Amino acid sequence: MASLRDELRKQTVNKFLSEKGGYWKEGKKHVTMYRYYVETLKDGRKIYLLRPTFLNKGIDFQVWVEKMEEDIDKRPSHQTVFKDLEIKKIDNPNDFPILLKAIEEIWNCQEPDEILQKRKMIFKKGLEVELLLKILKWLFIEQDITYWNYDGRGMLKLAIEEKASK
Numbered sequence: 001m002a003s004l005r006d007e008l009r010k011q012t013v014n015k016f017l018s019e020k021g022g023y024w025k026e027g028k029k030h031v032t033m034y035r036y037y038v039e040t041l042k043d044g045r046k047i048y049l050l051r052p053t054f055l056n057k058g059i060d061f062q063v064w065v066e067k068m069e070e071d072i073d074k075r076p077s078h079q080t081v082f083k084d085l086e087i088k089k090i091d092n093p094n095d096f097p098i099l100l101k102a103i104e105e106i107w108n109c110q111e112p113d114e115i116l117q118k119r120k121m122i123f124k125k126g127l128e129v130e131l132l133l134k135i136l137k138w139l140f141i142e143q144d145i146t147y148w149n150y151d152g153r154g155m156l157k158l159a160i161e162e163k164a165s166k
Contacts, residue, residue: 004109005153009144016051016059036061039112039134047134050075060146063138065131076135078156080127082163087126089164095121099129100164106136107157 015036022031031052039047045066053060068074089096098121105115112133121129144152 005144008109008141009148012141013059013145016061019051038138041128041130041134047131047138049138061142063135063142065135076139078139078159081132081136081139081160084126084132085160085163088123091123091125092121095123096164099123099132102129102133103136103160104157106133107140107153112137 016034019034020032022029024030034049034051036049036051037046038049041047045068048064048066049061050064051061053062062075064073064075066073068076085099088099098119102115102119102121105119106112112130115133116130123129126132127135139156140153143156146152147155
């Protein structure tokens with residue numbers, strides 16, 4: 001029986017496999033670019049995947065957030081997540097363990113909106129919790145695709161746990 005993690009990976013990769021390939025025309029290379037909107041935030045902004053990335057050659061993608069910094073779309077990185085966790089740990093040490101539990105649930109392939117309905121936490125600084133969890137959902141999926149034969153999402157989770165314990 002396939003796990004939910006397997007299914008998320010397959011669904012994402014199968015979507016990419018339907019893309020039209022790049023081509024040459026009149027001696028010029030044309031790259032087909034794709035943007036997949038995958039999450040909508042409460043404020044209406046969207047999280048999207050951008051392909052190709054030119055980094056890992058193949059099936060990799062980047063996670064982007066509309067208007068992440070004022071009116072500018074940004075690509076959150078693992079460092080963005082780590083820095084935000086440091087901010088939140090100081091901002092509200094009482095709710096920080098609840099956030100870590102929510103991240104574990106994201107790691108276990110639960111949907112961010114469902115988690116946010118049952119787990120209440122307040123942080124005045126850093127990213128909105130909704131944004132953080134939805135970013136992590138797609139960073140975990142990206143890691144699963146890129147490093148499937150290794151530990152996939154496990155490497156990022158270990159890094160989060162290390163940063164959170166400091």
